Amino acid sequence: MTGRRGCRAAITLIVTLSVAVLAGCRETPEESAVASRAGGLPEDAVIQPLADGKTQIIELPDKWQQTEKWSKDRWIFEADVELESIETGNLPVIEMAQRSMTQDELEKLAEYFADGQELYKPVPTTKDVFQDKLDRMNNAEGIYAVYTIDTAFGMKKEWLEKGLAAAPETADQTPEKAEVTFGPRQPDPGADEAMERSRSISPETDAMPLFFSADVGEQRSSSIEARNYDADTGLTGKFEWMDGDTLLYQKNDIDMDKGMHVEYKDVSETDRQWEKLLDACTARMTDENIDPEEGKKQAESVLADLGLTDKVYAYAEPVLWFPSGTYPDDVGNTGQDSLWQADLDEAEAGYVYTFLNEVGGLGVNFTYGGRTNGYISGVREEAYAPAFKVETVEIAVTESGVKYFAWTGMSEAVSTVAENVKILPFDKMKDRMTEYVSYQFPGSQPADSESRFMYEVEDLTFGYTYLTAYENPDHAWAVPAWFLELKSGQSAPELTGSDEIEMTGWVYFTFSAIDGGGVEN
Numbered sequence: 089m090t091g092r093r094g095c096r097a098a099i100t101l102i103v104t105l106s107v108a109v110l111a112g113c114r115e116t117p118e119e120s121a122v123a124s125r126a127g128g129l130p131e132d133a134v135i136q137p138l139a140d141g142k143t144q145i146i147e148l149p150d151k152w153q154q155t156e157k158w159s160k161d162r163w164i165f166e167a168d169v170e171l172e173s174i175e176t177g178n179l180p181v182i183e184m185a186q187r188s189m190t191q192d193e194l195e196k197l198a199e200y201f202a203d204g205q206e207l208y209k210p211v212p213t214t215k216d217v218f219q220d221k222l223d224r225m226n227n228a229e230g231i232y233a234v235y236t237i238d239t240a241f242g243m244k245k246e247w248l249e250k251g252l253a254a255a256p257e258t259a260d261q262t263p264e265k266a267e268v269t270f271g272p273r274q275p276d277p278g279a280d281e282a283m284e285r286s287r288s289i290s291p292e293t294d295a296m297p298l299f300f301s302a303d304v305g306e307q308r309s310s311s312i313e314a315r316n317y318d319a320d321t322g323l324t325g326k327f328e329w330m331d332g333d334t335l336l337y338q339k340n341d342i343d344m345d346k347g348m349h350v351e352y353k354d355v356s357e358t359d360r361q362w363e364k365l366l367d368a369c370t371a372r373m374t375d376e377n378i379d380p381e382e383g384k385k386q387a388e389s390v391l392a393d394l395g396l397t398d399k400v401y402a403y404a405e406p407v408l409w410f411p412s413g414t415y416p417d418d419v420g421n422t423g424q425d426s427l428w429q430a431d432l433d434e435a436e437a438g439y440v441y442t443f444l445n446e447v448g449g450l451g452v453n454f455t456y457g458g459r460t461n462g463y464i465s466g467v468r469e470e471a472y473a474p475a476f477k478v479e480t481v482e483i484a485v486t487e488s489g490v491k492y493f494a495w496t497g498m499s500e501a502v503s504t505v506a507e508n509v510k511i512l513p514f515d516k517m518k519d520r521m522t523e524y525v526s527y528q529f530p531g532s533q534p535a536d537s538e539s540r541f542m543y544e545v546e547d548l549t550f551g552y553t554y555l556t557a558y559e560n561p562d563h564a565w566a567v568p569a570w571f572l573e574l575k576s577g578q579s580a581p582e583l584t585g586s587d588e589i590e591m592t593g594w595v596y597f598t599f600s601a602i603d604g605g606g607v608e609n
Contacts, residue, residue: 128558137507146174167545181505205305218252236352247420251282266302273299333415338406347592373406383485387441399443438486455596474554475564511601520604568601
């Protein structure tokens with residue numbers, strides 16, 4: 089089993105930020121695009137609640153059309169999207185707190201996804217898995233015949249060597265039944281070293297009774313990983329079940345790889361084969377996918393079975409699912425090599441459906457970051473920040489059924505901070521958004537550079553997000569929010585000989601609808 093998505097995205101963002109060039113700055117405007125969190129709600133934000141049965145309209149123009157250029161016209165922002173006014177009820181502010189998963193919940197989830205099969209303790213990754221990857225690197229096999237596909241080759245080789253040194257020669261294959269209860273984490277010495285786990289989670293935390301893991305059935309064709317919320321360690325609660333080897337996401341895996349490879353797509357025969365493989369994955373997800381509505385019905389059926397009926401549907405993402413034995417472990421974050429070796433003919437296309445908590449029927453979400461050739465700054469003191477992750481349920485469905493389930497960030501409402509709040513008019517809101525985007529991409533290229541960078545509005549949606557609760561940093565306030573999705577691209581005539589801007593990246597931002605403040609993680 090491979091948990092590819094989260095680790096992969098983190099590495100890609102690190103590599104992207106490391107090549108960002110900042111060679112200029114913009115003047116500080118009279119009004120910051122990032123709201124201060126020094127106080128609670130603005131004095132004029134709290135308004136009278138609507139009468140029972142009454143609604144209100146968030147007035148939006150029929151179309152948002154706008155072009156802004158910065159840094160000698162090399163940084164371009166464009167908006168050309170159709171909008172519709174939104175009818176809502178009250179827009180309250182709700183105080184939320186994380187909560188622990190109960191023993192009953194853990195047992196119910198484990199029993200549901202075991203589906204009558206026995207649960208066994210996982211088997212650690214053995215030396216041969218790491219050695220195989222290292223041999224491919226040392227022998228320049230597959231993608232390792234070039235340095236243009238896995239550009240972090242050297243760093244990953246070091247990780248694999250650490251994993252090889254720590255991994256056992258063989259693993260005891262005698263099945264040992266797993267007790268469904270939270271306890272110390274079951275170590276996987278090689279995999280833990282290869283991902284440098286101790287840098288983010290200490291051995292002391294791993295020794296606490298916060299973890300549960302199991303393989304399902306004698307064939308071990310699916311697995312369960314769970315951890316419980318703990319305020320002292322900062323761990324967020326999560327239950328995850330995965331059938332088969334892995335899921336690859338269209339945007340966060342395939343499009344990410346394609347965007348990172350755009351400058352090298354025709355450099356060698358290996359690079360051309362890599363492009364063909366990525367295109368074949370995309371074709372499977374677009375031309376051979378299931379009916380998204382039918383998949384959604386199956387996902388909603390799982391929610392009903394588990395009693396998670398308080399969630400609202402948010403969106404669906406195309407994915408490829410690989411059954412057991414068709415996708416090699418991507419230890420050491422070697423996902424590109426695993427995809428190169430994978431049996432694409434056995435993969436099934438489908439969708440991951442995301443469900444969220446709701447306030448007045450509006451999903452509580454948070455989006456920040458992405459893949460871009462520009463620069464995304466870190467957290468700033470004056471920026472809003474969520475106290476913890478928003479609660480989500482993700483369910484993957486393919487033609488042969490449900491393949492993945494993840495419930496993250498279990499939480500509960502504590503109190504109502506305000507029954508109804510006023511939000512910024514759209515004209516002012518879009519100005520705050522545009523100003524904020526300009527801060528995120530503040531630099532210019534050297535004076536003689538011909539490179540251009542474009543950020544184009546792809547979508548704008550309204551909902552709720554978390555901010556850190558005023559005077560209670562362990563809690564969050566769920567507040568009305570705008571979610572901005574941008575496509576990003578760059579021309580690099582010095583490298584490609586072409587001035588065409590290739591829109592291969594994307595960026596997500598979240599804004600408080602009350603005052604337009606950017607929300608950063």
